[in-house]
Amino acid sequence: MRRRTKFHINPKHVLIAGVILCVGFLGISFRFGEQLAPVRSAVGAVFTPMQKGINIVGTFLSDKLDNFRDINDLLDENKDLKDQINVLTYENKMLLQDKYELDRLRDLYVLDQKYQDYPKVAARVIAKPGNWYSVFTIDKGTKDGLAKDMNVLAGNGLVGIITECYYNYSIVRSIVDDKSYVSAMFLKTADTCFVQGDLQLMDQGKIRVISISKDAEIEDGHEVVTSNISPNFLEGILIGYVSDIELDASNMTKTAYLTPAVDFEHLEEVLIITELKEPQMKEPPKESDSGAETPNTETPATETPATETDSGAAADAESGTDTETGTNIE
């Protein structure tokens, strides 16, 4: 105890020092966010194996518990299922015939086919930072050939994009996240729009689609895919199906809701397309490397300037009205 009394400091002074330190950190990370990546990478490298481990243990335990609980249900279900098999085998034959037809049609439908050929890497979702964000960590990183801005899929729909990539883990922002903002288009009519995540709609399993041209001939159930003018997303990846189309108060654009093709509630494994969209370069690559990476800290930051160019391009293709709403969003 004697030692401690000699070491006495006024907590108030420490608090002031801490606050100054925090503000300093904020300033530094705001200004030089890029240079801090190695620090984050190192810390993350320590935690990734731990998070992975605890996930395995947790899943194992809950699986075991579920086993006991479910055994009776399973017996009943098994009986029902056997009956169903008979019906289904018959139906399956019918469907196979349809499938051959579908395959033929798909060959014609080049856009749909496109993203099935991209090289992909599978990864596991291992951590999630908090209740406010739909951001998650996956267990693959630069050592598996991933990089920032690579597109993430699950099943056959878009999940999100890698916002930060480190040695053995990466952080993915999903399209339902409040800050996500994806340039998209309708598969049928090629009308452009923006898919914007919204925490308020997440519970209903929906996200918002904005800035649809008022002349777009779309209906409920039409597919929305990533657009050809998006700077980061590869073209033609299915995002989801549109519903509840409404004309905006401004009478110039339409807004709609979108049901994602991916089940975000139960996301355990994802696929990452290891091919990046060809970046737009004003100058030869040497210069643009440093230039393109500066607003790197967040996707919205990188997407924001893109949004403007996007809506500009959209305005060229569509009527002039789009430009105004494009700037309004900001």
Next chain:
Amino acid sequence: MKRFLIYLSEILILFVIQTSTFHYFGLADIMPNLLLILVVSSAYMRGRLTGLGIGFFTGLLMDIVYGELIGLYAFIYMIIGYFTGYANKIYSDDDYTLPIVFAAVGDFVFGLYNYIFDFLLRGRLNLLFYFRRIILPEMIYTIAVSIFLYKLLHMINHHLERKINEEE
């Protein structure tokens, strides 16, 4: 030194548990704020300086691994730790309700801070929705977990203190 190591491992373990994805731990897709419970209870048991220190390092860890800007979480955890530390003056060895109240208040402040700095600044004005959807459930769940977690932390602290007294 030993105390320092114990705090460090407490932070690490709770951090890993809190960020892990196995949802069987979370109710209604909401995770309790375990790190906040740690900050609040150590501040209550040990005083302002400890609360401030643990808060700062916990927040810094969150910032480094997940934050966009380093310092945001560190700041709020530190402030919460510091002000809870004042309650150390009325600390009693067998009071298990007070820290739970602090955890609830702390979590509310934390939620509000998060909302203001990350959602309000982007023009998301519907505070009531965010309160109902995230802040309130997180508070309730944090309270529930803090009942047990505080007992555990209290036990560890008690044990440590006895050891030190024996040594001197």
